[in-house]
Amino acid sequence: MLAFFTTHCFAQAKTEKQIQEEYNKRVALSRIDDVYIPTNTDDALIQLFKLSDSSARKKMQQTTEDVIASKLHFSLGRWIELNWSLVEGSRLSHYYKLKGVTYPDDMVDLLLRSFYRKINNQSIDETELIQNYVEKRKKEHDEILKQAETIKVNKRK
Numbered sequence: 001m002l003a004f005f006t007t008h009c010f011a012q013a014k015t016e017k018q019i020q021e022e023y024n025k026r027v028a029l030s031r032i033d034d035v036y037i038p039t040n041t042d043d044a045l046i047q048l049f050k051l052s053d054s055s056a057r058k059k060m061q062q063t064t065e066d067v068i069a070s071k072l073h074f075s076l077g078r079w080i081e082l083n084w085s086l087v088e089g090s091r092l093s094h095y096y097k098l099k100g101v102t103y104p105d106d107m108v109d110l111l112l113r114s115f116y117r118k119i120n121n122q123s124i125d126e127t128e129l130i131q132n133y134v135e136k137r138k139k140e141h142d143e144i145l146k147q148a149e150t151i152k153v154n155k156r157k
Contacts, residue, residue, distance in 0.1 A: 026085065027094040035083045037090045041114050041126050044084070044092060048115050057119050068116045069109050077108040099130050106133040 014022075030037060038044035049057075060068055080086070086093045086104040096107045110133065114124045 023089040026089040100134040
């Protein structure tokens with residue numbers, strides 16, 4: 001049994017080239033698993049309006065953006081992540097990656113905040129939102145580098 005399991009698992013391993021080819025196919029699809037994949041934030045908001053009812057949107061108006069982004073992250077946000085293939089790759093996730101947003105959780109947060117702002121007739125200001133995620137991840141990366149231990153320093157003559 002163990003031999004079958006290890007053989008089967010290793011047989012499933014994909015090369016970097018295969019992964020990239022699969023990703024390239026996915027980002028070109030308008031539908032994945034029979035679910036429409038939006039092309040950008042505006043298209044995603046149109047879809048979210050179609051998928052939600054007015055009473056749910058009305059409830060969203062009665063609280064703050066931060067509360068919505070936090071409370072809906074693991075419900076509506078999880079639906080967005082799974083159905084719009086933000087982890088595996090889709091034309092929507094590729095759109096954000098090209099703009100510098102590389103973490104699926106950041107993509108979800110951006111969409112929830114945009115949805116909230118659209119419902120409340122506020123300016124979405126996608127450029128500013130994207131810049132916030134890019135800066136957040138850069139700060140995290142810089143902090144990791146600061147705390148990293150130098151293993152060895154080589155000096156050239």
